[in-house]
Amino acid sequence: MIKKIAIIGAGGRMGTWFSKYFSLRKGTTLILYDINAYSLKGSANTTVCEDLVHCVDRADLVMVCVPISEVPHIIQECATKMKPGAILVEISSIKNRSYKELKRVPNHVKPLCIHPMFGPAAPSLNLMKIILIPVRNATNELRILKELFEGSVVSIIHDAKTHDRIMSIILGLTYFTNLVFASFVSKQDYQSLKQFSGTTFRIQSLLCTSILLDEPDLILALLSQNSTVQKQIRKYLFEAKKLERLLSGHNQFKMKLTLEKLKSFYQEQQSLELSYTQMYRIISYLNKSDGGLN
Structure with missing residues (x-):
C-alpha cells in the first residue's frame, strides 16, 4: 500500500499540482523536496525535507517533477536510496534519456514512466490523458498507474523513441x-x-x-x-x-x-x-x- 509519497521538485508548477492532488488522498503522507525549499510549506500530513536522501529513503513512491535536463541525474540519485518495492515515477515530456535511466534502476525499485498530457492549470484529473511508456512490466505498471490516477484516460506508447517522435x-x-x-x-x-x-x-x-x-x-x-x-x-x-x-x-x-x-x-x-x-x-x-x- 502506498502511504508515503515523495515529490522531488515540489516547488515547480507540476510538482505543486501533484502535491495538491496527492494531499487529498486518504491516509497519505507527503514528503516534499525542492532545491528552493523556501517555496514549500508543511502541514499535518506534509513534511518538507531539505535533503534529497531523507526525502526518498522512507517513501513508498517517489515522483520526479524536475526540469527535463535534470531528470536522468535525479533518477540516479533517487534509485540508489529508495527502499525495496518502492515506485519511482518520472513525468517528463521527453523520454529518451530519462527512459534509459529508468531501465538501469536497481531491481528492487519499480520504475514508472508516464507523461501527463495536461498542464498545472488542470482543475482535476477527471478525463485528463496520461501516457504510459512501459519499462519492465506493462501489466503491472498499468495497474499502478490506474490506481494512482483514477479517473484519468490512459494511453500506452510502447517505447521512448516512438513517444518522442509523436511529441x-x-x-x-x-x-x-x-x-x-x-x-x-x-x-x-x-x-x-x-x-x-x-x-x-x-x-x-x-x-x-x-x-x-x-x-x-x-x-x-x-x-x-x-x-x-x-x-x-x-x-x-x-x-x-x-x-x-x-x-x-x-x-x-x-x-x-x-x-x-x-x-x-x-x-x-x-x-x-x-x-x-x-x-x-x-x-x-x-x-x-x-x-x-x-
Whole structure:
C-alpha cells in the first residue's frame, strides 16, 4: 500500500499540482523536496525535507517533477536510496534519456514512466490523458498507474523513441508554430487586432499566449532536447513555402485543389462540423468568462 509519497521538485508548477492532488488522498503522507525549499510549506500530513536522501529513503513512491535536463541525474540519485518495492515515477515530456535511466534502476525499485498530457492549470484529473511508456512490466505498471490516477484516460506508447517522435509534433511543432505567430503578432498593433478579431484569431491568440506561461527552460527543452523536432520544423516550413508559392503565383486551381485535399483528409478523420461547433462552444465560454480575450 502506498502511504508515503515523495515529490522531488515540489516547488515547480507540476510538482505543486501533484502535491495538491496527492494531499487529498486518504491516509497519505507527503514528503516534499525542492532545491528552493523556501517555496514549500508543511502541514499535518506534509513534511518538507531539505535533503534529497531523507526525502526518498522512507517513501513508498517517489515522483520526479524536475526540469527535463535534470531528470536522468535525479533518477540516479533517487534509485540508489529508495527502499525495496518502492515506485519511482518520472513525468517528463521527453523520454529518451530519462527512459534509459529508468531501465538501469536497481531491481528492487519499480520504475514508472508516464507523461501527463495536461498542464498545472488542470482543475482535476477527471478525463485528463496520461501516457504510459512501459519499462519492465506493462501489466503491472498499468495497474499502478490506474490506481494512482483514477479517473484519468490512459494511453500506452510502447517505447521512448516512438513517444518522442509523436511529441515532436504534438508539443514541439505546436509550440514552434504558436511562438512564430506570437512573435509576428507582437510586432503589430495587438490591441486593435484584439478589438476587431473574430473567432479564428481569438482562438489562435488564446493558444499562443497560454503557452507563454510555461517556463522558458521547458519551452527550450521541448524545442531543442527532442532530436526529432528540428526535422519536423523543416518539414513544416517546406509545407509553408509550398503554400506561399501557390499564393504568390496566383495559382488558384492548385490552391483550391490543395484545400479540397486537406478538407477530404480531415473529414475522414473527424467531423469538421463538430470541430466548428466545438470552436464556438469555446468562444461562448470565453464570452461568459471574465478571463476571456476581449
